[in-house]
Amino acid sequence: MPVSSDAPRPGSGSDTPVLSLRNITKTFPGVKALSEVSLDLYPGQVTALVGENGAGKSTIVKVLTGIYRTDGGTIEVAGDQVEFATAQDAAEAGITAIHQETVLFDELSVAENIFIGHAPRTRFGLIDRSEMNRAARALLTRIGATIDPSIRLRDLGIANKHLVAIARALSIDARVVIMDEPTAALSHKEINELYELVDRLKADGKAILFISHKFDEIFRIADRYTVFRDGQYVGAGRISEVSEDELVTMMVGRSVDQIFPARSHQAGDVVLEVSDYRHPTEFENIGFTLRRGEILGFYGLVGAGRSEFMQALFGITRPSGGSVRIEGRPATIHSPASAIAQGIVYVPEDRGKQGAVTGLPIFQNVTLPSLTQTSRRGFIRLAEEFAMAREYTSRLDLRAASLDQNVGNLSGGNQQKVVIAKWLATQPKVIILDEPTKGIDIGSKAAVHEFMAELAAQGLSVIMVSSEIPEIMGMSDRAIVMREGRMVAELHGPDLNAKTLVRHAAGITEAAA
Amino acid sequence: MIQRFLKSREAILLAAIFALTALIWTRFPGFVEPANLARVFNDTSPLIILAMGQMVVILTRCIDLSVAANLALSGMVVAMINAAFPGIPIPLLLALAVGMGAVMGSINGLLVWKLDIPPIVVTLGTMTIYRGFIFLISKGSWINAHQMSPAFKDLPRADLFGLPVLSWIAIVVVLGFLLLTSRTALGRSFFAVGGNPHAAVYTGINVGRTQCIAFIISGALAGLTGYLWVARYAVAYVDIAGGFELDVVAACVIGGISIAGGIGSVGGALLGALFLGIVKNALPVVDISPFWQLAISGGAIIIAVAFNSGSLRSKGRVILRKAEHTA
Known part of the structure; x- marks a missing residue:
């Protein structure tokens, strides 16, 4: 240089x-x-x-x-x-990294965490505990921390765990x-202490x-x-x-142009009305309406509470307050099964973990939430089950050798089609798509967007959680921005632009920008 | 694909059973006579019945170590009632045994579901508790053949179309489980819960409740087997079927029921139980020490598990490696 x-x-x-x-x-x-x-x-x-x-x-x-x-x-x-x-x-x-969720060992002592892998030894080759504790105390003092090196890490708060991670970084002489x-999980005071520490690390070169x-x-x-x-x-x-x-x-600023399907937005009656939804720790005061055939975007940074809210709306977690009306009638959602029965389905973000059951064949995955429809007197009718699976997978243009094929052997894009087919088979009113195009290639993205537009055109209401600004802008009729568990903006029309989205999500005031 | 693989796996197990039987035939031709094979099947029936219940438990990523203790307690209770009140009709006692077993299974299931305690810990605990109960109610004494009514003892041995009732019960249970796993929503949910619990939640399946139902099924079958066992051997005491839970788990593992949950079949569990039953019955007649019998059962378990992990290596290992890295 x-x-x-x-x-x-x-x-x-x-x-x-x-x-x-x-x-x-x-x-x-x-x-x-x-x-x-x-x-x-x-x-x-x-x-x-x-x-x-x-x-x-x-x-x-x-x-x-x-x-x-x-x-x-x-x-x-x-x-x-x-x-x-x-x-x-x-x-x-x-090179050493201090992660959001610090990767340390809860059950070991502070000193052991700092020196794991390079602990001082006695001449018999055993760990020299007193020397290790002494050196750990010296390192902690150097970064201005008053932590007893002999206590277990699990007894420390997140800020002090960061300090231990930093002491570890110093102990291996990180450059x-x-x-x-x-600072994601720290209080205001702890953040200031972290800044001081960063200054000290800078001074150390x-x-x-x-x-x-x-x-x-x-x-x-x-x-x-x-x-x-x-x-x-x-x-x-x-x-x-x-x-x-x-x-x-x-x-x-965009260098690559993404093309989104053209949509003529004709929102119908209100399908879903959420008011004052609250959760003890994750979110508060969420309220909005969703109309038939509408795509409502939820934008925010990771950790803004969007998925947590969706999980509460879907009945996986319980909100501490608030109400939901579906097609004008008050509704109680106490479990995913009741959400599905009332026409709300949720396609989760982590499809590998939360989407398909990889041990089951395609057709059994598709029909899993709809088995009552294909059963007579408690027994599944295999022919009807197969017909249902065939209908919904062909609507999504799923390409597989056979519906008997195991889902685990399909590509990511096809697995997602199976998951979406599964939800369409329940004939929902509202479909929540959490990061629908995360981690898939540009071609499949376009197909998912096309399909989303088609669903909306058929009268399904879509809630799309996305962290990608072009997707929010290109697909949503309206967008809600969340920050730190709160709804900070509802944008539509010309206000629905990249800069406004980022400002609200990052909490930049208009004056500062 | 997995289905096809499972089919071939069952084929391998079937071939192993044929090979084993052929080997025995060279040493003791009488073993393969139909009458003797029917005897072996009858002798293996309790194991088959229990393996069916254990299979659904293992499918949901749990394990039930309390089955043998449950069996012994249910058996002791009905034997004591029969000894004290010989007039009580046998169908009533049978229902009582099944009901008791189901209650004991539901205790396991509720502890796993509501308190979120690991199944191995729960059932290890209840296994000891149920055994302890037998001692408390019987004060350590035996219920012998002469104390039991003839009707009580005769039912499992009664002949029906050339086979004992015990064998018929095992056949009916197996057919019932075939129907349960292939044609009911509950059966599907066992596979979904074990195969991908997270996905099961989003599909509206209550994971804990499904696991609890699996435990109740396993418990009810243990209760049923409890009566059959005590009546067939015409004796009840504290230690009957001691350690039998390990045979039951072994039958499932040999039969290809994945200990990690979500993968398995009725046919596999059935063949696994038959394999163990043949080993157990054949070795004494060909004059091989019972210690070899244990070694062969153990070897079969390890081969079966190695077979499982080997065939899943292409996928399973990669996932593991990823997890190690992101951690």
Whole structure:
């Protein structure tokens, strides 16, 4: 790197990166998660990695920590080209990550957590417990933490667990510290303590990669920024030379054009009316109406409480208050079975885990929630069952050798078709699609969008939870934005645009932007 | 595909049973005479009945270790009632045994469902409790043949179209389970709950309730077997069928019921039970020590499990590796 002519800010460290990623590419079957991205981290500086959900932030963290192997590109540590074949390699190169949910061992002591894998030994080869506790106390003092190294980790709060993770990073003499949304679960006071700690790590010369959705904290602690969008590098620079508005534009500006199906929106009567839905911990004051043939988008950052609300609406969890009316009549939803019976179905986000039963053949998956319709006197009529499965899978153009085939052997896109066919077979009024196109390739995405438009045209009401702005803009008639468990905006018409969505979701005030 | 694989798996098990029988035939030709084979089937009937109940429990990712204790307690209760009041009709006692078994099964099921305790812990506990109960009610004494009424003892042995009633009951139970697993919503939900509990929830299936029903079925069959066992051997005491729960689980595992839940078939469980039954009956007649019998049962279990994990390796292992990495 050529030496920049900028005057170094106090504490900004050197201008030679300690870690450089160049043209990193990572593909998964059908999806290009990273396409020739670059990232530089400088000693004594905080680099904020900014991007929408799905921009490739977590993928790059997994590349950096040796969990994923790259399909192309180079990694340089302090000028030497390296290859991370395993997580061990990355750790030995001095890269350590502090995750949202810190990966530590609850049942071990604080000192054991800090030194696991490299504990000091006695001359007999046994762990030198007193030396380990002493060294742990020294490390914790260095980061200003007053934690007894001999207590068990499970007795600590999340903020103190972060401190233990940071002490561990120091104990292995990390050069690069990755912080993946470290403030997500912290209180205001704990966040300030974390900022102080970050300053201390900077003073120690560590290079810090800081991943966050919160603009205020990015501008508070970062020295540099790098923006990714759709797995591609968009830009990088010094935080002092960029405004919030410019960052938002870089995040949401589109390079690839996605074509969404044209829809003539003719919303009918109100099908679903939710008022003042509340949950003790996850969300509050959710209220909206949904009309026949309408697609209602739910936008928000990961953790905004969208899926939690949908699960309550579907009867998996109990709300603490609020009411639902279906087609004008008050309704009580106390279990998924009652939601299905009243015409609400939910296609969950994690289809692998929550969608198809991979041990059962296609036709049995499709008919699973509708077996009463194909049964006479309690016994399933196989011919009717098969006919039902055939009808709904052919409507979705599912291609399989036979309906007898096991679902586990189908591709992801086809498995999703099975799951959707299963729900259509229950003849619902409202279908909730949670991240319907997450992790599927662009061609299948278009097919899902086409299909969603078709469902709405047939009079089905669709609730679409999505973290992808173009999808929200391209598909929804209206969109609700959630942040931290609250409904912060309901947008339609010209207000339904990328910048407004991001501002509401990230909590940027109009004045600041 | 899995279905096809299961079919071939059952075919392999069937071939193993034929090979075993052929081997025995070379040493003791009398073994394969129809009358003797019918005797072996009759002798294996209790195992077959219990394996059916255990199968649905294992399908839902649970295990029932209390079946043998349940059997012994139900058997002891009906034997004591018969000894004290010989006039009570046998069908009533039979219903009582089934009902008691179902109640004991529901205790297991409710503990698993409502308190979310791991099934192995629940049934290990109730296994000991049910055994302890037998001692409490019988004070450790035996109910012997002369204390039981002839009607009580005769029912399992009564001949019906050339086979004892005990065998017919096993056949009816197997046919009932074929119908249950292939043609009822409940049967499907056993597979769904074990195959993908998360997906089952979203499909409107109550996972805990389904597991509880599986335990009740297993318990009811244990109660039924309790009467049959005590009547057939004409004796009831604290330790009858001691350790038999392991044979029942072994029959299921050998029959290809996946301990991880969601995969298995009635045919598999039936063949697994028959395989064990043949080993148990044949080895003494060909003069092989009973210790070999244990070793052969154990070997069959390990081979069956290795077979299971080997055939699922292509998928199962990859999932594991992913999980290790993301953790």
